[in-house]
Amino acid sequence: MASLGKIARRTFLFGSAAIAGGVALGVWYLKAPAPNPLKPAEGETSLSPFVLIDGSGVTLIAPRAEMGQGVHTTWAALIAEELDLAWEQVRVIHGPPATAYYNAALMAENAPGPAYGKSAFQHAVGKAMGTLGKPLKMQVTGGSTAMKDGFERMRAAGAAAREMLKTAAAQRLGVDVARLRTENGAVIAPDGTVLPYADLAAEAAGIAPREVVLRDPSDWKLLGRALPRLDMVAKTTGTAQYAIDMRPEGLRFAALRMSPRRGAMLSFDATQAQAMPGVEKIVDLGDGVAVIASNTWLAMQAVNAIDADWGPAPYPETSEAIMAEIAAAFDNTPDSTLRDEGDADTLPAGATEVTAEYRVPFLAHATMEPLNATAKISAEGLEIWSGNQLPTFVRRACAEEAGLDETRVTVHTTLMGGGFGRRGELDFSVLATRVAMALPGTPVMTTWSREEDMTQDFYRPAAIGRMRGAVRDGTAVLLDAAVAGPSTARPALKRWMGFAPPGPDQVHVEGLWNQPYAIPNIRARGYIAADLQVPVGFWRSVGNSYNGFIHESFMDEMAHAAGADPLAFRLALARKAWGPAAACLEAVREMSGWPDKPQGTGRGVALCFSFGTPAACVVEVADEDGAIRLTRAWIAADVGVALDPGILDQQLVGGLVYGLSAAMMGEITFADGRAEQQNFPDYDALRMGQMPVVETRILQTQRWISGIGEPGTPPAAPALANALFDLTGERHRTLPLNRSVSFV
């Protein structure tokens, strides 16, 4: 692996240069970043890892997990924009796992310094670090990175393919390439002759891509518009194929049970299960047991009839004991002090001190499609169908499980019925492989019951925030923030790659140390409960999901202690730190008419910067016969470049609802080492009748494009809790809120 310095130098040397009318990208950029994984069949031609052409047209490759966030649509639009395809012609597939599909933006998140208001230098360092994704084969969907990653690269891929096709046409016609143009999936000759790409593909494939100039956004035909999503008709007619809908020939159906204490299985007795209808095989999974049957429900009935003896949990048995272990982490040496400016130890003269402690629970992902995967082991190798966010790692892990070389493993990545980070895990694909190995030659789908899905999750970790601040003259003069909890990133990265990078855990404190407020004395420390073994993982917005609540609840408390309007208090501090963050606050102020509000309502505001995107939110609540109703919400985010306003709106609303659901009622608790919540009746989410009217606004004032899949989530909980304070005068420092609030 090249050293980071070497990669950085190379990037600085060859970085793209802006010229009039667009961005010029040289051959160095257009070279396939790794071998082309596409294996064109007879009659198909691949112009790059992202463009496949056959007799019927062009298929674009969007090798990112489509879990609802619309990534396939916008990724395809980036390519199609430069390739001059009519939107009706665009077809998109996920494609195979491949190094060529590494995520160049994910690692870039770890570039040093606060990420907001990034300088060109910081941006370049981030891009250089992103190239580390390639040697790590990091084909990962996560961290709200897809558009950051694809924005330039995919337009370049489209432009390169277009120029190859034009060159092929020029050679065939014997005319200068400059006299050719492209539209609607065809090259147009000077005399108006239409040469469809399909007719030129074979000749074009032999042509080396040349330098291309990316079009100016003012010339865009597809980008910048709310396009009809490519998956919409299928998802409206029941024809969209999720992993759970795969039906390879001869399919059998399996259900499983793993230790509810997340430890060992000591023994099991399947005598009764063996005799149940439809049962074909009982499979000992080592730390669990599965039943293969002719029908999923029969398999579930049988697996539930197995009498199993489970070993102890590798973590404290109760929520109380777990929270005590998290609280004890504050006594450790800080894992990180990512920010320490001014003097956070000394109370400034004349200032009023404010302190508060916040607690948030473990959370399940609860994707609508329960976890499942299908595997078939045969003489040819292993074939696996899995809705996952990390196909190269799935291939490696399943190959290891089956004792096969990776080259003999085929991974089909399907549409996903929700991901939220849960499908960035390997367990369900590996377990499906283990089950299928018991029935060689037969494809076996292993479906987790909702109860298994919920009790075998890698949870969003519980956390405790301890905040100390000081206010004077209506503003904040000190903020000393600390958070304790188990590390999410270290065990998750270990599961992915077998190791976790050294250094402080940034993910644990994201949303706490890097918020866009100019406070002169400021410190942020992270404390890790390193021995706490509750399985935890990435959950939509990750560390920001709890730090957003801690930080923005406390900002509200400081505003009130300062006698200031909570929005004006934030705005004054944000203006001094970063314009786009202030612009988001101004947007929700205007949209909501703040500080005016209907009588009998309470309103709360929050501003969270996550994944490069500032997002501000105002939530309004009202008392309805003793129960709280969420009446309205306004949310604004600045993504730099708005590629698809329709999808951006969906993601902001969706992120907000995900955060509100968790804030109101989301909680996984433990007793006897087992997660107590099993299914939606005890782990519910916002329902239609509880849904506030939401208005969104997308801003484009910041310099770089940023993500939208997660930034809507962090401000939801604090905006709601702050609104409750505004309405009732009661401050809620513990989630979920339904412990103390009755909601409609």
Added chain:
Amino acid sequence: MPTTLTVNGTAHRVDLPEDVPLLWVLRDALTLTGTKYGCGVAACGACTVHIDGEAVRACQVALGDVWGEVTTIEGLGTPESLSRLQQAWVDHQVAQCGYCQSGQILQAAALLAETPRPSDAEIDAAMSGNLCRCGTYPRIRAAIRSAAGMEG
């Protein structure tokens, strides 16, 4: 003994125990995978189908108890020939992950069959049993209103 079942106008003979829920008959025996498994306890609505036009949770109806003709999402319309309601879903770009949408659409279809111009309260009452984790509720409401000929 095989059970006879009519789904989307086609009669099927199913050789499964009579206590197998309709959901798993549709999905695993008849390969009608548009009907989704979400919870198995009638708490999410992802498996909603119609029996004689009434919206029911297919995870709660045993094969032996199916009392009439079953309509699933595949019977409501096809990509080439969308029903009016499905067209409204497309017009409003409702789906995100899409997994709950078959159930949402069938629930909404039953609502509109009974209440052609539902109020917001009636929409809430009819649809609150159908869970969506992506937060598509505002667009679902807009699509229902649009299909009912009520703009905005």
